[in-house]
Amino acid sequence: MKNKKPTLIAESFHEDPAVIEAKRILLERLSEHQARVDGVRPPRGELVEQYDETIREFSKARAGNLYFPYLGSGMGNGSLVELADGSVKYDFISGIGVHHFGHSHPKLIEAGIDAALSDTVMQGNLQQNLGSVEFSRLLLDAASDIGEGFDHCFLTSTGVMAGENALKIAFQKKAPASRVLAFEHCFAGRTIAFSQITDKAAYREGVPLTLPVDYVPFDAETALERLNEHIARYPGQHAAMIFELVQGEGGFHVGAEEWFRPLMERCREANIAVLVDEVQTFSRTPSLFATRHFNLGDLVDIIWIGKSSQVCATLFREDWAPRPGLLSQTFTASSGAIAAGCVILRELQTGGFFGEDGRIARWHQWLVERLEKLDSVSGPFGIGAMVAFTPCGGDPARVTALVKRLFEKGVMCFVAGSHPMRIRFLLPIGGLTDAQLEAAWEIVEETIREET
Numbered sequence: 001m002k003n004k005k006p007t008l009i010a011e012s013f014h015e016d017p018a019v020i021e022a023k024r025i026l027l028e029r030l031s032e033h034q035a036r037v038d039g040v041r042p043p044r045g046e047l048v049e050q051y052d053e054t055i056r057e058f059s060k061a062r063a064g065n066l067y068f069p070y071l072g073s074g075m076g077n078g079s080l081v082e083l084a085d086g087s088v089k090y091d092f093i094s095g096i097g098v099h100h101f102g103h104s105h106p107k108l109i110e111a112g113i114d115a116a117l118s119d120t121v122m123q124g125n126l127q128q129n130l131g132s133v134e135f136s137r138l139l140l141d142a143a144s145d146i147g148e149g150f151d152h153c154f155l156t157s158t159g160v161m162a163g164e165n166a167l168k169i170a171f172q173k174k175a176p177a178s179r180v181l182a183f184e185h186c187f188a189g190r191t192i193a194f195s196q197i198t199d200k201a202a203y204r205e206g207v208p209l210t211l212p213v214d215y216v217p218f219d220a221e222t223a224l225e226r227l228n229e230h231i232a233r234y235p236g237q238h239a240a241m242i243f244e245l246v247q248g249e250g251g252f253h254v255g256a257e258e259w260f261r262p263l264m265e266r267c268r269e270a271n272i273a274v275l276v277d278e279v280q281t282f283s284r285t286p287s288l289f290a291t292r293h294f295n296l297g298d299l300v301d302i303i304w305i306g307k308s309s310q311v312c313a314t315l316f317r318e319d320w321a322p323r324p325g326l327l328s329q330t331f332t333a334s335s336g337a338i339a340a341g342c343v344i345l346r347e348l349q350t351g352g353f354f355g356e357d358g359r360i361a362r363w364h365q366w367l368v369e370r371l372e373k374l375d376s377v378s379g380p381f382g383i384g385a386m387v388a389f390t391p392c393g394g395d396p397a398r399v400t401a402l403v404k405r406l407f408e409k410g411v412m413c414f415v416a417g418s419h420p421m422r423i424r425f426l427l428p429i430g431g432l433t434d435a436q437l438e439a440a441w442e443i444v445e446e447t448i449r450e451e452t
């Protein structure tokens with residue numbers, strides 16, 4: 001007779017009928033209460049004064065105003081979210097891509113309860129639980145879709161740290177090459193090194209130069225020529241080129257395989273690592289990875305993801321494994337983020353989101369058709385769950401005013417790019433319904449007609 005696998009105390013706790021029943025009751029009550037978050041609502045009069053005061057207090061603590069007067073109550077229903085002033089809004093920017101499964105998603109709440117019942121709030125590099133293994137396994141399984149060999153990943157808690165880890169791996173392998181190539185107007189994050197790479201003057205104002213970066217236009221016609229010029233000017237000195245296949249913060253500019261491929265091939269020929277920043281694109285194009293969507297897996301060395309996955313990760317092939325000591329940190333992520341990340345990775349695989357007939361492609365097409373009918377805006381731009389348009393001729397002051405007006409009317413979106421400035425949506429695909437999309441669009445359309 002085979003020995004029965006010994007049951008861990010943790011397992012017996014989670015399988016305790018009383019614990020299971022307590023969770024069932026919590027989730028049942030959640031469903032009842034969240035059903036009341038059923039459409040846009042204005043702020044509640046009696047809460048407004050206190051709310052405004054809290055916003056002012058927080059702005060003072062941060063030494064800077066919030067972009068929106070947004071403080072959530074902690075309750076939502078798909079793409080709808082309740083704010084602490086009692087108002088309810090459609091969230092079509094999802095925390096700039098973080099709340100990809102909307103608000104109060106029951107499966108994420110359930111994962112959060114399990115995480116809250118585990119021994120520690122945070123998981124660390126030195127000591128972590130089985131969830132980190134599960135997350136890595138799910139991610140590497142998914143990455144087999146990109147192409148052969150993405151068999152390794154290092155988890156971390158922010159997108160920029162996943163990018164730093166990618167760049168450190170590339171520098172170590174290509175040492176002593178110390179220059180980096182990136183696209184003009186790219187966004188890569190805000191550490192001191194990545195503020196140099198991110199191509200926006202205001203984000204590096206006063207920050208000492210730490211990294212020499214050479215820029216290539218995000219442009220099919222001129223990119224290769226400029227890349228060749230940089231390589232000729234600094235032979236053997238570039239360690240890596242960072243590709244953002246769809247520029248997110250830069251304005252939802254979508255690249256294409258036919259001009260990315262020659263650039264990547266040229267990098268390989270010149271011994272330059274090919275790095276892809278998928279922090280914003282992961283799970284938003286019609287394929288899980290944009291690298292797969294653009295069919296570039298054979299030419300890419302390192303990829304990193306973040307935002308929607310809750311846990312961030314750097315993926316690399318066997319021959320890019322860093323030497324011991326290069327990558328570490330105190331936190332991997334919170335127990336809740338890891339548990340939620342596992343749920344999200346599973347749901348993304350089974351939820352019918354991807355492919356030509358997937359929900360992402362369908363919702364994209366639906367919005368595109370409506371935006372095309374609006375004479376007062378140009379576009380639409382973007383791909384998949386990333387949709388943008390240019391109102392008011394792209395004038396930054398007027399576009400920002402329109403974003404704030406949409407907020408007041410009950411739809412949250414955000415700007416992208418600067419000249420012209422666009423309005424963008426990052427659709428919360430895992431929490432969205434057709435009815436919510438239609439209802440939110442009515443507000444958007446009406447507001448654009450009124451304000452432009």
Ligand SMILES: Cc1ncc(COP(=O)(O)O)c(C=O)c1O
Pocket residue numbers: 096158159160161163187188189190244248249277278279280306307
């Ligand atoms: C393309 C891209 N890379 C990196 C980052 C940085 O991620 P994080 O803010 O999690 O550090 C972002 C964030 O917006 C991004 O859009």
